[in-house]
Amino acid sequence: MFFELKRGDLGNTSAMYARTFFEELDIDSVTVAPYMGEDSVTPFLSYEGKWVILLALTSNKGSHDFQLTTDTEGERLFEKVLRKSQQWADDQQMMYVVGATQGRAFEDIRKIVPHHFLLVPGIGAQGGSLEEVCKYGMNSQCGLIVNSSRGIIYADKTERFAEAARQAAQEVQQQMAEQLKKL
Amino acid sequence: MFFELKRGDLGNTSAMYARTFFEELDIDSVTVAPYMGEDSVTPFLSYEGKWVILLALTSNKGSHDFQLTTDTEGERLFEKVLRKSQQWADDQQMMYVVGATQGRAFEDIRKIVPHHFLLVPGIGAQGGSLEEVCKYGMNSQCGLIVNSSRGIIYADKTERFAEAARQAAQEVQQQMAEQLKKL
Known part of the structure; x- marks a missing residue:
């Protein structure tokens, strides 16, 4: 027997x-890769109050492999994803993953x-950089959900973990509060 | 609380x-979307005897949304995925999803x-069409794993299901045997 596990699929399976x-x-939201296009994403959009989070320009090194490819119209793949996917859902149902490492791309x-x-x-x-993300990515409502995982959960490996993680989380919270004053 | 489920992720989470x-x-294999690039795929490649099945040119309508986009070098996205991903693993660890609906693209x-x-x-x-898939996609070892799911599992909705599904599966098997004679 060959057991196969699929992650990301076409319409009927997505449903x-x-x-x-x-x-x-x-669950409140699902992050989905856009590679398979509209009919792989839309089944996730028929649940009121639930969000689809579409990968656009990710934070990892591999984001350069395909997401930045420019097409014959002069559009980069992540831009095409942002543009086309707006025909699938509005901003009350869909949000986008954009990595904090992408700097000024937030402007585009x-x-x-x-x-x-x-x-x-x-x-x-x-x-x-949180500061850079806010500078280029914040809109008049803020419009950013900034996530820190490893900076907090790997803050310490000893029995001091709880205190260290608390401190790391508070530091991020304070940096965010500082940025929110600029709204 | 907001519960978020991610499908496809960067290196440390992929691991x-x-x-x-x-x-x-x-499980024997995992199908992965290539959108996030190399470091989202390579963690799945460090298990001997296990396969990564990378989405290349899928069978659904949405395959036209991004996979066929031509870049400034004249290369379509699915072709770039095929070319670049060969640097990540050889043909004993990686295979590709290509939809039976893609016809002559199998030649490319x-x-x-x-x-x-x-x-x-x-x-x-x-x-x-199985015949078209084999005509354009078969190599000297066959090189194809052709899957029929709905054609079999939805063959009948009554208590005759077992018999109908058996028959549907046998029909596909016979069509495949016919094609394999051409090897």
């Missing part, structure tokens, strides 16, 4: 995943999706 | 998924990956 995640597990992204939430991983362990 | 799928669940694909297995969904319910 089953969506039901499992949103109805049975009552805000030209295409001025009102959407951006989910921003990559501050802390991956070296992204 | 955890890989361990779960390949060690704990003992075989120019880039002559020896790799292609996993081919899309015959039956999705309308792909």
